[in-house]
Amino acid sequence: MTVADIDLVLSAPVNLRDLGGIPIAGGELREGVAIRTDDLAYVTTEVAAQLVAAGLTAVIDLRSPLEVSVTGRGPLADYPVAYHHLPLIADVGRSMGEGATELSHDAMGRMYLRMVEVAAPQLVTALNVIAHTPGVAAFHCAAGRDRTGVLAAMLLLALGAADDDIVADYARTGDNMVAIMQRTAPVMGAMWKALGFDASAASATSSLLEGSMDVSMRTLLDTLRAQHGDPLGPLRAAGLSDATIGRLRERALAR
Structure with missing residues (x-):
């Protein structure tokens, strides 16, 4: 499967937000430290x-790796922006076969939980990138x-955010789910098909658009x-240091 197999249209993200303003130890996370978002690989040149x-x-x-191989980096590859590929699920097909359906x-x-425990090294690397970029x-x-959402949660835990505030940030995505599904449908639909999964059948049995x-x-x-x-135990075992946490908190609070 390649991008030529997909009717891919460049579009603006529909689930992008700066984590600034969330209460953390010592104050509030300032804007301009970390942005969480839906796929940046097919943003418009204007957004990039x-x-x-x-x-x-x-x-x-x-x-x-499969997702990245299909779309590449997109318009942001034309800029001097550091790129770190840190897959939290290495094999999407296998994860579906293990019951993620x-x-x-x-x-x-x-x-x-499995993601945090298995991909702890990638999460630690991501936190170091945020700490030092x-x-x-x-x-x-x-x-x-x-x-x-998992990386955002680990970042906010490292910054001393309360569980309620971590949950509140995560849940904000709920209002964007319909737009997200529309934006990602061409890529995700083609990927599920290539892997032999019926995306429409999975959607029909999903309860993710219901409840909280x-x-x-x-x-x-x-x-x-x-x-x-x-809660940071798996990451500490994978190398998350107090120095990195300190650097994150320094960056998050500095003006």
Whole structure:
């Protein structure tokens, strides 16, 4: 599967937001540190230029190798922006075969836990990128919901944010889900087809557009605390240092 197989149209992100304003230890996370978003690989040239003009210096791409191979980096590849490919799910086809097709809020929370435990090294690297890039770091997956939500949660935990505020940020994506699904449909539909999955059948049995998104993130945070004590435990075991956390907090609060 290549981009030639997809009716891909460049478009503006529909789930992009600066994490600035969220309460953290010592104050509020300032704007201009971290942006979470849906796929940046097919933003318009205008959006790419605007992001760079606003201070973007690093992109953290959390998508799988297959997803990246289809779309590449897009218009942002034309700018001197550091690119870090840190897949939180290495093989999307295998993850679907292991039961990720149970598209419920509770099931997603359990998947997030596996993501944190298995992809802890990638998450640690991502936090180091955010800590040390000189400008704005943007991180994304496809929808900007699941993999992106996990990294956002780990960042906010490192910054000393309360669980309620982490959940509230995650849940903001709920209002954007219809637009997200419309924007990502060409790429995701083609990918599921190439992997032998019926995307329409999965959507028909999904309950992700119903109820509260809070459940998924609550499940992740509560289970991390129950199983590891420190919710950053898996990341600390993978090399997350106090120095990195200190640097993150310094950047987040500095004006």
